[in-house]
Amino acid sequence: MKTTLSVLVENQPGVLSRIAGLFSRRGFNIDSLAVGTTENPDISRMTIVVEGDEYVVEQVKKQLNKLVDVIKVSKIIPEDSVTRELVLIKVDADSHMRSEIIQIAEIFRASIVDVSQKSLTIELTGDKDKIAAFEELLRPFGIKELVRTGVIAVNRGANTIKIEEEV
């Protein structure tokens, strides 16, 4: 089972290694981890996709919360959230294949970001399923390289994951 956690952390050196270290030391499996600063430059937000049952996810949350640099840990509910990932795919593409690949890319609203004699590089944004479907369709052409950012997520509606400012 995969669970997406949104983790607000102090934007400080060493935080990422603390979190990565916690996962490896406690034997938790990370599927993906994306990190960047938030609307508040002192705070970074990590989106971590964890593989494991309810017990594991509970432990991950609690152990993360024990880290002094971790400000808040929230579970992302799939139905109530938007999740996205960006992927760059470089495919084999000589002049015969090029138009077919471009057609597929258009269907997925992906964009061609680089073209060469023998390859095309395509950028696609989407959720897990969309990216998987796209990858499947490109596979027969020969995927030379694939890079993904890891999932990021945000709640739908006016709901936010923020720190409660002290009064």
Add this chain to the structure above:
Amino acid sequence: MKITGAQALIKSLEIEKVKYVFGYPGGAILPVYDALNYSKIKHILTRSEQAAAHAASGYARVSGNVGVCMATSGPGATNLVTGIATAYMDSIPIIAITGQVSTSVIGKDVFQEVDITGATAPFTKHNYLIKDANDIPRIVKEAFYIASTGRPGPVLIDLPKDVAETKINFKYPENISLRGYKPNIIGHSLQISRAAELINKSRCPVICAGGGINSAGAEEELMQLAEKTCIPVVTTLMGIGAFPANHPLHMGMIGMHGIPAANKTVTEADLVIAAGSRFADRTVGKVEGFAPKAKIIHIDIDPAEIGKNIQAHIPIVGDVKQILGEIVKKVEHKVPSAWNEYASSLKKLKEEENLGSHSDERLNPIEIIRQLSNKTKGKAIITTEVGCHQMWTAQYYEFIKPRTFISSGGLGTMGYGLPAAIGAQMAKKDEMIINICGDGSFQMNLTEMATAVENNLPVKIVLFNNSGLGLVRQLQEFYCDKRYNQVYFSFVPDFIKLAESYNFKAMRIQKQSEISDAIDSLISHEGPFLLECILDINENVYPMVLNGSPINEMIGG
């Protein structure tokens, strides 16, 4: 007036009321030692950095204050590591200060550089690499706060040499603002009410007191709860001392080498009230077999311990002192029941076992502990090393006060006991501190006898010399079909001469009839004393719960 970072560090320690620092100097920490010259803080020079960390831990455990140790960069810092990890596993509040190479050369593998914040991240509660001298006061204040609040633990501060030399305007902050650290202190009132109800309804309840009682100072509330409800009390290894061993409701330690009466009581119980215990693997044995008929109330300050090893029916997160205090108010008075009679009958069995099998020619280790216990009235502060001697102490010394059993539980660190005894003696100058140790463990940190003597500390050592690694030998007997490997020492030093060369008074005994007088000599001697007891290495610790067995299935229990 501007002062250096090192001076700011020392001044901050003074503001935090630090009296002693245990440490060992070196190049990168020179500025700090220079600043110490002008401070009223007393520095205790140990003979290795590991011992400094253990001494800080012993000091913290006995005094209830934060212990402080320091070391230079590189090997000094790595030598602290075992001590820091030991403190972490037992939730002991210590601050470790390490010198570091200058910021301009960090990452260049210069002389005595090691990434100590990286290395210790998994077993510190938090750590800091100070990059700006202006942060020193804030970081020290935070470090003390983090180490001593919530679930206590070690915090490391790494101070690069150039930062220590930078001049700053010193101002100690008044407040702490840590948005990522807000330990939960007050227990949930509804959960407390539910717990009280469950206690009132239960017929065969037992309290399992863990190390949290000792660290939270919750012994009075524990006593009130036990006496008001007539609930028998077992302890974990770390909980020893939390409830007086001479109390009728006291059942003894549970776990892998637990007292049979205690292990059986928990197994038969219909309710276990775990107070300040993390249900460690050595405590619970096979999880499915732990208190199989019981509902579990789990009180702990660390939310991550709830449900980690044992599923709780009523979890209560918070300060065990506050929570037990509330529960006491809500529970009904009870009179002794058939359950109490059953528990008492199990206890009687304990008193009859294990005696008599030794002729005068052989020392019975249990008898030594018993006599030591009687002659000190259970009031000495006992530190131990790790091995058979540790388990016999835990089983048979009748501790009656909290914070008097000082032993490495979670990490099981040999070499802990002697330096911890030094720290303990610094905290309680007038109390008797006895390190009960094995010959293997003693040889890991015996050089600390020098530290004791140098500081006029009258620490006592009771050395159980079986010329080998008794507890590992026992494991090999059970798990390796008696293929003994690397557990016998073929050379054993003359410990008497050795101790005497450190200005300890020393005495050796080999017979049962010598125990009484020898212990009298140890107790009445004013200075440091080593009593060597020659034991047979085949003397095993019983009972013993084999790996994968529930704790009521005991060999020799």
